[in-house]
Each structure stands twice: as structure tokens, then as C-alpha cells.
Amino acid sequence: MANETEKLLIIGGSDAGISAALKAKELKPELKVQILLADEYPNLSICGIPYAVSGEVPDWHLLAHRNLQELTSTGIEFQMNMIADKIEPQRHEVVAHALTGELKTYHYDHLVVATGARPKLSGIKGVDLAQAQQQDSKVRILHTMADYFAIERNIATDSVRKVAIVGSGYIGIEMAEALRKRHLDVTIFQRGSEILSTVDADLGRIIHQKLSANAVNVITGLTVSEINETGSNVEIVGLNEHQKTQSSTYDLVLIVVGVQPNNELLVKVGAETGIAGAIEVDQYMQTSLPDIWAAGDLVETRHHLLGETYLPLGTTAHKQGRIAGFNIAGIQRAFKGSLGTQVLKVFDLVVVRTGLLTSEAIQAGFNPFTVTTDVDDHKAYFPGAQKIKIRITGDQKSGRLLGVQLIGHYGSEVAKRSDIFATAIFNDMTVAEISDLDLSYSPPVGSPWDAVQIAAQNWEQQNAKR
Numbered sequence: 001m002a003n004e005t006e007k008l009l010i011i012g013g014s015d016a017g018i019s020a021a022l023k024a025k026e027l028k029p030e031l032k033v034q035i036l037l038a039d040e041y042p043n044l045s046i047c048g049i050p051y052a053v054s055g056e057v058p059d060w061h062l063l064a065h066r067n068l069q070e071l072t073s074t075g076i077e078f079q080m081n082m083i084a085d086k087i088e089p090q091r092h093e094v095v096a097h098a099l100t101g102e103l104k105t106y107h108y109d110h111l112v113v114a115t116g117a118r119p120k121l122s123g124i125k126g127v128d129l130a131q132a133q134q135q136d137s138k139v140r141i142l143h144t145m146a147d148y149f150a151i152e153r154n155i156a157t158d159s160v161r162k163v164a165i166v167g168s169g170y171i172g173i174e175m176a177e178a179l180r181k182r183h184l185d186v187t188i189f190q191r192g193s194e195i196l197s198t199v200d201a202d203l204g205r206i207i208h209q210k211l212s213a214n215a216v217n218v219i220t221g222l223t224v225s226e227i228n229e230t231g232s233n234v235e236i237v238g239l240n241e242h243q244k245t246q247s248s249t250y251d252l253v254l255i256v257v258g259v260q261p262n263n264e265l266l267v268k269v270g271a272e273t274g275i276a277g278a279i280e281v282d283q284y285m286q287t288s289l290p291d292i293w294a295a296g297d298l299v300e301t302r303h304h305l306l307g308e309t310y311l312p313l314g315t316t317a318h319k320q321g322r323i324a325g326f327n328i329a330g331i332q333r334a335f336k337g338s339l340g341t342q343v344l345k346v347f348d349l350v351v352v353r354t355g356l357l358t359s360e361a362i363q364a365g366f367n368p369f370t371v372t373t374d375v376d377d378h379k380a381y382f383p384g385a386q387k388i389k390i391r392i393t394g395d396q397k398s399g400r401l402l403g404v405q406l407i408g409h410y411g412s413e414v415a416k417r418s419d420i421f422a423t424a425i426f427n428d429m430t431v432a433e434i435s436d437l438d439l440s441y442s443p444p445v446g447s448p449w450d451a452v453q454i455a456a457q458n459w460e461q462q463n464a465k466r
Contacts, residue, residue, distance in 0.1 A: 008328055009094060009106050010035045011084045011265065012114035013042035015314050016296030016321035018065070020112045021076050023325025031329070033076045034106065036096055040080045041145040042071060047314050049148045050171065053155075054178035060148065079106075087111065087269050089289050110291055110328045113266055113279075114321060117259035117297035117312050119143050124166070125226040127255065138234045139227055139253045142171060154252050161185055164236055164250040166224050167257035168195035170344050173207065175254060176216045177346055187217040187250070189224055189238070198342060199353050199405050200391065206407055210349050222246060227253055259312055261298040274300045276310040283334040285324040293328065295320035304337040304426060305356055305402065306364055311340055341422045343415045350410055352418035355403030355425045358393050369396045371462045373455040377412035379443040386412050390455035392421075392431060396463060399430040413445075420452050431459050 008024055010017045013035045021033050035042065048063040057063060072078065082096045082104065094106045119141045121127050132141045133150070140151050154160055163179050165172045168190035179186045188195070188211065194204040195211075195218060208218050221241040228235045233249040240246055261278045263271075272280040272288040278300040285293045296317035303309045316338045326333035341354040361368035372391045379385065388408035394401050404421040408414040424434055434456035441448050449457070 005030070005032045006109050007032045007034070007107060008110045008112070009108035010112040010114060011094065012112075012116060012296070013037040013078065014044075014046070014114065014116055014296070015317035016116070016324075017112060017114035018043045018071070019318045019321030020114065020293070020295060020325040020328070021321075022071075022074065023322045024110075024328045025074050025076055025325075027326065027329035027331060029075065034079060035076060036079050036082045036084050036094070036106070038081070038083050039144065039146060042068060042078060044145055045314075046144070049142060049145075050174035050178040052148065053151065053175065054181040056181075060145070079104075084115075084265055087113075087265055087292070089269055089292065092291065108291070111293065112321070112324050112328070113287075113292065113294045113298065114296045114317075115262040115265060115298050116317075118262045119255070120258045120260050121255060122224075122257045124224055124255070126229075127227050132255070138229055138251065139255065141255050142175065143259075151252075151254070155179070155182060155184065159232065160251040162250045163187070163252045163254065164189065164234070164248075166227075166236070166253065166255045168218070168220075169198070169256065169258065170196075170342065172254075172256040173211070173344060173346050175256065176211060177214070180214055180216060185217075186215075187219060187248070189222055189236070190218070190220045191223040193221055193241075195220065196344065196351070199351060199407075200357060203351060203389070203391075203405055203407050207344070207346055207349065207351060210347055214347050227255075259297065261310070261312075263298050266292070266294065266298075274308055278310045280308075281320075284327045284332065285320055285335060286327070293324040295324045302335065302337040304339050306360075311338055313338070313340070313342065315341070336426075339422055339425055341418065343418065345410060348410045349407065350412070350414040351405070351407040352415055353403070353405045354418055354422040355401070356393060357403060357405070361393055361395075361402045366400075366402055367396045368393050368402055369459075369463050369466065370394075371455075371459040373458040375451040375454045376447070377408065377451055378446050382443045384411075388412050388414060388417070388451050390417075390451060392455055392459045394431040394459055394463065396466065399432055399460075399463070401425050401429055401431050401434070417450070417452050420450075431456050431463075435460075 043065045045063045051057045052060045081099045084096045162185045165188045194201040196204040222238045224238040226237040234253045237247045274280045279294045297312035300308045301311040323335045343352040358370045370393045376385045386409040391405040393403040439450045
């Protein structure tokens with residue numbers, strides 16, 4: 001058909017999907033852009049849910065990166081409560097169904113699959129997604145806005161006083177703090193020897209101590225094997241480090257033990273997969289199927305130091321979606337890779353990592369040397385100075401900066417200081433070159449040599465002594 005409008009269809013309306021839509025529409029306004037959304041909450045910050053639970057964000061609507069009116073004003077069309085069932089690559093069509101069961105077929109010239117990830121349940125007996133989504137369930141996951149609403153219904157009742165959280169990653173720890181701010185008794189379970197396994201154990205121990213100091217009961221070394229709803233309570237059964245069974249009961253259980261790629265739509269039509277079942281994409285976010293892109297938590301991600309890996313992060317999803325949008329609009333742009341930069345605030349502490357831990361650097365073939373420095377966040381003579389712990393990992397021979405972990409007070413600009421290191425790693429800088437950076441200074445906020453530079457110089461000195 002002559003002069004038919006070019007169509008971009010996107011499955012998924014979270015970080016990657018919205019980013020792809022906005023960029024493609026910006027660069028190519030004549031493009032018809034439709035988004036199939038499984039619910040009716042486009043572009044909401046799932047990362048912000050703990051702060052809605054805590055009450056720090058007083059209205060969940062504020063979690064929207066952009067509200068629906070702002071999104072539709074760009075010309076993007078939304079098909080709400082439409083669940084994609086199958087892709088037909090040869091016909092350039094997607095078949096979806098509404099909540100009523102009505103089937104609808106959508107044609108595309110370009111397709112972006114941004115279906116994200118789905119929760120892992122780690123083989124816990126007695127738990128499945130369907131159960132956790134039931135109206136009256138006392139076992140919940142935390143992955144969507146529907147999960148948030150369900151959790152709010154649970155904790156709004158007087159019957160919920162004791163809450164267990166299975167999983168002590170970023171979301172689990174943030175939820176522990178949020179629920180304490182709701183004056184609930186909170187226990188958090190971790191199967192490993194220390195919480196927050198994405199950082200070194202001694203840094204995880206500092207977070208552990210901060211949780212304990214704020215009346216969060218932290219149980220490590222226990223693998224939860226079974227969860228049973230028993231009338232008004234929920235029983236958690238697990239094996240401890242000595243292989244002995246332990247059990248305890250709670251009013252509500254939240255399961256936050258990680259995610260896996262929500263890859264089913266693309267796997268069914270033969271898309272190539274890689275690590276952890278994530279969809280393989282090239283540097284332009286194209287899959288192995290013609291005219292089909294993918295981005296976000298369902299795809300493999302190129303790590304700047306490791307190569308291809310699975311790294312489901314919101315920041316990465318935004319970037320990958322944007323890259324897909326560029327290329328769909330005809331402007332070639334490559335995804336430059338990720339460093340796995342991650343930050344957690346827990347009460348008045350902030351912990352960050354970027355790049356590689358020592359163990360990861362060894363596995364990647366580097367010859368790492370790691371030095372920890374405790375340094376003031378600003379000149380000690382100005383009131384309120386706080387210590388930041390900065391752990392630098394660099395290659396012994398080349399001096400290349402490989403990774404950094406930081407932990408310090410909420411007001412110490414820990415996250416922004418980590419971003420200096422992330423920028424340096426991204427640009428293949430050496431540890432020594434950190435000292436060459438022209439950074440800001442005033443006694444209330446820093447030092448002539450910033451904390452990051454003092455830590456870098458200590459690494460240089462210690463490495464030279466080896």
C-alpha cells in the first residue's frame with residue numbers, strides 16, 4: 001500500500017520500552033508508535049516502590065518518570081491491559097489479548113521487545129507466582145505495581161505485625177527499612193554468610209550492623225526451602241549452615257530473591273539466547289530476528305570489563321532502550337556497555353560498587369591488587385566531617401582501575417564520588433590518573449585532594465611497595 005505509515009510496536013512500557021519509544025518518536029516524528037502494556041501503569045519507577053511503602057513518597061502516582069498525559073502528548077499510543085501472546089516474524093505481527101479475552105493483532109515494521117524480567121522463586125516449596133498474586137495471599141513478591149498494591153492491602157490491616165523478607169539484595173534491604181518506618185517487626189533472611197553479596201562480606205557486615213541497630217532481625221546462613229500459609233500465619237522452613245531445620249511464623253512474607261529474563265515470546269520464535277537465558281542482541285540492540293530489537297532486563301548486556309553478561313539494572317535498561325530508538329529512527333548508535341554500578345541507601349548509610357570485585361577481577365584474568373582507605377568527606381576542621389571507606393581494585397602491573405566499593409554517611413556524596421570512579425573505569429583510566437582530575441574544592445564539601453584522589457594515591461603507594 002502506497003504511503004502507508006511506518007509502524008513501531010513496543011511490547012512493554014517500563015524503562016527500556018518507554019525510552020525506545022520516546023527517542024524513536026523524537027527523531028522520526030512521522031513514525032506511528034504503539035506500546036502494548038500488560039497493565040495500566042506506564043513508566044512508573046518500580047525502584048521507587050520501597051519509598052512509597054515507607055511513606056517517604058506520599059502518593060504512588062509520583063513514582064511516574066512521566067505521567068500518561070506527558071507520554072501521550074508526544075504522539076505515542078498506549079494499548080493498556082494488553083498481553084502479548086505471540087510474535088509472527090514472517091508476517092510482522094504480534095497477537096495479544098485483552099483482560100476480557102478478546103484477541104487483537106498488531107502489525108509492525110519495527111518491533112521492540114522490552115518485557116523485562118520475571119521473579120525467581122529459587123525452588124521454594126509451596127510458593128508460585130499465581131499464589132503470590134491472589135487477593136488474600138500472605139506471601140507476596142515485589143515486582144510490579146500490582147504487587148505494591150497487594151502489599152499495601154496486607155500491611156494496612158491490624159493483623160500484620162511481623163513481616164519476613166526472603167532475600168537480602170538491594171530491594172530486600174530497602175523494603176526492610178521501609179517496613180520498619182511503618183513500625184512493623186521485620187526479619188530478613190539471607191542464605192549466604194552475609195547480606196548484600198554484591199559487595200565484599202565485610203562491607204555487607206556494616207550494612208548488617210546498621211539494620212540490626214534499627215531493629216531489623218537479620219538471619220544469615222539459612223536457605224529457605226518451604227513457605228506454608230497456615231490459616232492466619234505463614235510458616236517459613238529452612239536449613240541452616242549446620243543442615244538443621246529451622247522454622248518460624250510471620251503475618252506476611254515478601255520474596256525478593258532475584259529475577260530471570262522474561263524471554264518466552266522471543267524464545268518461541270527462535271531468537272538466540274545467551275547467559276542465563278537472556279536474549280542475545282548486537283551493539284545496536286537488534287536480536288537475531290529481522291526487524292526485532294530487544295532491550296532491558298531480558299537481554300544480555302556487554303560489561304565493559306567482562307564482555308557479555310546478564311545485568312538487569314534500571315539504568316542499563318534506559319540506555320539500551322534509547323539506543324534501540326536511535327537505530328530504529330535510522331541513526332546508528334551503539335550501546336557502549338555497562339559497569340554494573342549499583343548503590344543502596346540503608347537508613348543513614350550509602351554503599352556503592354562499580355566495576356569488579358577482587359574475586360571477579362581474578363576470574364576475568366586480571367592481576368588485581370585491592371587497597372582500602374578511610375578518608376574524610378571534607379576538611380576535618382570544618383564541622384560534620386564523616387569518614388568514607390573507599391576500596392580500590394586495580395591491576396598490579398598496568399595500574400588500570402578495575403573496580404571500587406565505597407561506604408559512608410548519607411550526606412557524604414558517596415554515590416556521586418563513585419560516579420567519578422565509574423567514569424574513570426569506563427574510559428580505561430589508571431588509578432594514578434585519578435589524581436590528575438580537576439575536581440571541585442571548598443572546605444565544607446571536600447579537600448584540595450578529594451577523598452577519591454587520596455584513596456587513589458594510597459593505592460599507588462601500597463602497590464609500589466609490593
